[in-house]
Amino acid sequence: MAALPGALPLLGHAPLFARKPLDFLASLSAHGDLVRLKLGTETAYAVCHPTLVHQLLVADRTFDKGGPIYDKLREFGGNGLGTCPAAAHRSQRRRIQPAFHRDRMPGHALVMAQEIAALTSPWQNGQFLDVPAAMHQLTTAVTVRCLFDADTDRSGFPTVQSSIDALATGVTRRLMWPVPLIHRLPTPANRRYERARLHLRQITDALISDFRSARAGVGENLMSVLTAPDANGVYLSDAEVHDQVISFLLAGVESAANALSWAWHLIGTHPGVQTRLHTEVDTVLADRPAGLTDLESLELTGRIVTETLRLFPPDSLATRSTSTDTVLGGHPLPAGTTVIYSPYQLHRRGDLYPDPDRFDPDRWQDIGKPPPGTWVPFGGGPRKCIADTFSRILTTLTLATVATRWQLRPAPGQTVRPARQVVVAPHTLSMRLHRRRTDTHQGTAT
Numbered sequence: 001m002a003a004l005p006g007a008l009p010l011l012g013h014a015p016l017f018a019r020k021p022l023d024f025l026a027s028l029s030a031h032g033d034l035v036r037l038k039l040g041t042e043t044a045y046a047v048c049h050p051t052l053v054h055q056l057l058v059a060d061r062t063f064d065k066g067g068p069i070y071d072k073l074r075e076f077g078g079n080g081l082g083t084c085p086a087a088a089h090r091s092q093r094r095r096i097q098p099a100f101h102r103d104r105m106p107g108h109a110l111v112m113a114q115e116i117a118a119l120t121s122p123w124q125n126g127q128f129l130d131v132p133a134a135m136h137q138l139t140t141a142v143t144v145r146c147l148f149d150a151d152t153d154r155s156g157f158p159t160v161q162s163s164i165d166a167l168a169t170g171v172t173r174r175l176m177w178p179v180p181l182i183h184r185l186p187t188p189a190n191r192r193y194e195r196a197r198l199h200l201r202q203i204t205d206a207l208i209s210d211f212r213s214a215r216a217g218v219g220e221n222l223m224s225v226l227t228a229p230d231a232n233g234v235y236l237s238d239a240e241v242h243d244q245v246i247s248f249l250l251a252g253v254e255s256a257a258n259a260l261s262w263a264w265h266l267i268g269t270h271p272g273v274q275t276r277l278h279t280e281v282d283t284v285l286a287d288r289p290a291g292l293t294d295l296e297s298l299e300l301t302g303r304i305v306t307e308t309l310r311l312f313p314p315d316s317l318a319t320r321s322t323s324t325d326t327v328l329g330g331h332p333l334p335a336g337t338t339v340i341y342s343p344y345q346l347h348r349r350g351d352l353y354p355d356p357d358r359f360d361p362d363r364w365q366d367i368g369k370p371p372p373g374t375w376v377p378f379g380g381g382p383r384k385c386i387a388d389t390f391s392r393i394l395t396t397l398t399l400a401t402v403a404t405r406w407q408l409r410p411a412p413g414q415t416v417r418p419a420r421q422v423v424v425a426p427h428t429l430s431m432r433l434h435r436r437r438t439d440t441h442q443g444t445a446t
């Protein structure tokens with residue numbers, strides 16, 4: 001095990017991380033498979049080798065949810081599915097899984113198609129599009145409708161998005177500057193964070209009370225399974241339903257929107273890939289929106305999604321805390337040790353991906369399942385993203401359907417770079433819309 005050089009007193013490696021988070025993460029594997037570092041005064045271990053990451057992900061009871069990221073997320077997500085300890089996880093996952101069963105996907109795909117049409121219908125040829133804002137609008141609408149079965153009063157969406165944004169920024173700041181006192185001062189940034197917490201709490205309460213009064217226990221969407229009794233007749237308390245809803249809002253809206261934004265950027269800056277994408281969608285779809293049954297034929301589109309999630313996995317890192325004394329890669333780790341794994345670090349390893357910074361969807365051609373621990377944008381093991389299939393469907397259908405009619409071209413003179421935060425999001429991304437077809441979508445999604 002190697003110790004990372006360059007730690008400062010009190011702050012540790014936080015300033016290095018804060019300056020360029022993604023470069024910092026990508027540099028870790030040069031120091032070994034398991035790297036000791038300091039976040040503030042706390043010691044943490046970064047797990048850099050795919051085999052060890054796989055071991056960590058599979059052993060979810062030993063490497064339990066915890067460490068600085070999950071400690072912060074629990075402040076507003078309580079003990080929802082994504083943040084709860086392993087002891088509570090199995091029963092929660094069993095209760096919620098039906099909302100993501102494959103039988104639910106045709107219904108979700110239809111909602112996605114409707115929301116893609118609603119998003120693009122006001123678009124004008126030549127218009128500049130704020131791509132992350134547009135993709136957040138889409139993923140908020142899809143999440144709210146598919147999971148909460150809520151009648152979409154769209155007027156509230158922009159505030160949901162800005163609150164989620166403010167929370168993501170707040171969590172990042174708390175991780176990068178791990179000095180608790182700073183975050184209790186009444187600074188504008190801290191006030192924004194507190195306002196966002198409160199706002200999301202109010203939105204969540206409204207979603208729950210609307211649903212409870214109208215349709216509690218009806219159907220099999222997320223809200224129905226949360227408000228129905230489990231196999232033993234046990235109901236979740238209001239506080240537990242609240243934790244779940246807020247976790248899903250946070251997890252659902254942000255990651256898929258960022259993945260889609262990066263995909264448009266990568267497609268727009270790689271004209272060869274863009275031309276082939278247009279050929280594929282013209283051949284498979286002509287002028288109709290993509291549906292679930294098209295996924296298999298939208299082969300290149302699928303590989304673009306896979307490669308985008310490799311280059312820009314929306315969660316750059318996640319933390320765990322060891323629940324007991326254990327050994328990883330031959331090194332003893334006492335109970336309570338903070339452990340970090342980073343999809344971004346793994347995905348940029350030259351030994352796993354030749355020319356790792358190059359966008360090359362064809363590197364996934366004729367490759368079966370990637371070896372364990374090498375492609376982990378959705379994590380893995382029992383805590384793997386519950387919405388991985390849902391997200392792949394959403395991203396693939398969106399890229400294909402939009403590409404039938406629109407080309408998104410990079411705005412001149414713009415440098416697109418990742419924002420300095422734990423969530424891998426473009427700092428800003430404006431693209432110019434170029435209409436490929438003048439007619440409207442004729443058919444319906446299949």
Ligand code: HEM
Nearest residue numbers: 081082251252255256259318377378379383385386387391
């Ligand atoms: C491209 C889109 C997405 C990506 C890349 C992604 C990524 C991830 C990752 C990496 C984890 C595991 C984190 C860890 O190991 O600590 C996770 C878990 C989770 N994700 Fe996603 N996610 C995406 C979309 C979504 C959506 C759309 C939803 C909900 C609608 C969602 C809900 C969740 C939940 C609830 C968990 C916790 C699962 C558990 O612990 O059992 N995610 N996601």
